[in-house]
Amino acid sequence: MAEAAPARRRIGRRPATDGVSTQERILEVAGQVFADHGFVAASLREIAEGADVTQALIIYYFGSKQRLFETLFKRRGLEVSRQRQELLDALLARADPPTARELVSAYLRPQFALRGADPGSRAFVRMQARLHHEPDALALRLRGEVYDHATRNYIAALERAVPGLNTANAHWRMMFAVGTYLYMLSGFDRLAELSDGRFNTEDTEEVVRRLTDFLVAGITAPGG
Incomplete structure (x- = not known):
């Protein structure tokens, strides 16, 4: 047989x-x-x-390797954008209009929550920090597809929330805010080194609080 x-x-x-x-x-x-x-x-x-x-x-x-990378980036990034939009919708649904501080805090928190999450989320934070080193076409397209919708809505909300903030300043200042928070998320900040170990960025709540203070001051500054 x-x-x-x-x-x-x-x-x-x-x-x-x-x-x-x-x-x-x-x-x-x-x-x-x-x-x-x-x-x-x-x-x-x-x-x-x-x-x-x-x-x-x-x-x-x-x-392909690129499609694998895009699948990973979109899976985490689109969730961040969804959470941002939900927080914004909740603020806009209130009887009292949101303040600049509430808007900045709502924009930041979904990203910084990833620092204390699972290893895959923390890996995504580092992937995101490296994105500006990737090919321009890939990086620009991914950022646009993942983040643009919610970010545009936050820019519009800040323009309404901050007296005297014109459209140009709202866009410029949001771009400065994005660059600043991405640096603080990257893990490459030099706070401990420059302060001889007196200060560090290990406490996520402190990072978000201090970063929110800084960004609100910049976004609401007069002039421009």
């Missing part, structure tokens, strides 16, 4: 472990690799080895 032919596995697939699906395992490992090296320097080989799958399986699920 002839022996039965062995069952074929799908392209390079290895069984999931610990209840985590293969796709989720790939995404978890890819997030750490992209956070460590950036999009350009990251390799599918390193991701495949870390996830215990073949490179062919990564291509099967995600199509």
Whole structure:
């Protein structure tokens, strides 16, 4: 009697472990690799080895390294934008109009909440900090698709909330705010070094409070 032919596995697939699906395992490992090296320097080989799958399986699920990167970035980034919009909608639904401080705080908090979340969220924070080193076309498109809608709504709300804030200043000052908070999220700030260890950015609540103070002062400053 002839022996039965062995069952074929799908392209390079290895069984999931610990209840985590293969796709989720790939995404978890890819997030750490992209956070460590950036999009350009990251390799599918390193991701495949870390996830215990073949490179062919990564291509099967995600199509390419760029699409894998975009999937990761959009999954976390769109959630940040959704939370921002929900907070803004709640402020605008009140009888009393929101203050500049309330708007700035609502804009910042979904991003800074990621600092104390799961490893995948913290990896996303580092991916985001590296985005300005990535190819311009990729970085600009991702920022636009993920963040522009909610950010434009916050700019409009700030223009209404701050007396005398014209459209030009509202846009300029929001861009300065975005650059400042991204730097503070990057993990590369030099506060401890410059203060000889007297101050640091480990306490997220303190970072958000002090950053909000600074940004509100800049956004509401006269002139411009």
